[in-house]
Amino acid sequence: MGIESGEGLDLIIRRKEWERQLGDGLFFWGIGQSLGENARDAAASIEEDMKVLFSPMSSKAKDIDVTPGDVFVWNSWIDSRGNTVPLPEHVLITSRADLPSGRRKSSHYALVCKSASRLGTGTELEVTAAYLRNFSSDKPLGASQVTAVVKNAEFAISGNVTKKYAVSFVATMEAPYSVQLCDPELLSPHDVQSIEEVSASGGVADWNLLVSRLRSKRKPEALVPFTLDLFGTDHGLAAAI
Incomplete structure (x- = not known):
């Protein structure tokens, strides 16, 4: 995970923590x-909850992520x-609007x-991609x-075993x-600009108001009624394990 849509990782994690609080633990993390x-097949193959590990990107962010243009x-x-x-009303997912x-x-x-x-508090975990x-x-x-x-395969080591990725926080994955x-x-x-300003100096109440305003601009035409039951039944390295 790293800079996305011109937004620094520290601010992304901060607002995702607010999202988690507003959603009784539920949050969405955008990926490209x-x-x-x-993910569904892996979850079905294990008895315990499937974990997702979030690691800061060690390489330099691409220019298109730092200066994305439209969002x-x-x-x-x-x-x-x-x-x-x-999407649930408390969720806000942004991305750059254009492909490379x-x-x-x-x-x-x-x-x-x-x-x-709480998200972003740090862990002692490290991931060795090899x-x-x-x-x-x-x-x-x-x-x-x-x-x-991914699955663990220490018996079949390949690649650089000295390169490790620190894990910032861990969550479980929810269906779907x-x-x-x-x-x-x-x-x-x-x-x-409002997203950046509220993320930097606001609080969870300010964030909730902003998300409500931004999400209310577009009302999907054909909707299926949303309930949390849908989820219960029916960049570094971010690894779902």
Whole structure:
């Protein structure tokens, strides 16, 4: 995890902690690529809750993330039946609006997470990527992978075992685990500035008001009624384990 949409990681974690508080532990973490069915399949293969580990990116952020230009806020996600479902009202997910090619983004993705503990307090955990394998392919992690569903494979070490990634915080993943986002709304420069200002100097109440204002700008046309029951039943290294 690192700079995204021109926003520093410290401010992102701060507002995600407010999101967690407002959602009784539930928060969404935006990611740039699809995990497909890997997260769901991995969760079904274990008896305990699946963990997601958040690690600060060790490499320099890309220019397009530092200076993204236009910024989207995402309002909905697509369920397994293809229905458009509004995100919970307390959730705010932003991303740059354009791809590196210059075309507008048509989709984005997010991890569905829950934590009873405060985010960003730090841990003593470290991740050694050389000890991990991609869950579905059993192949070593690629150099450009930022988010991956992995399994422990210390018996099949490959790569640099001295390079470790510090883990800032840990959460559990909630069904449906990872989602494809849709229904984006372009934020005005004033809105983007408001996100930065409230994240830097506001509080959870200020943040709640801002999220309500930003999310109310777009009302999806075709909606499936949202309840938390949907989730119960139906960049570094961010690893869902």
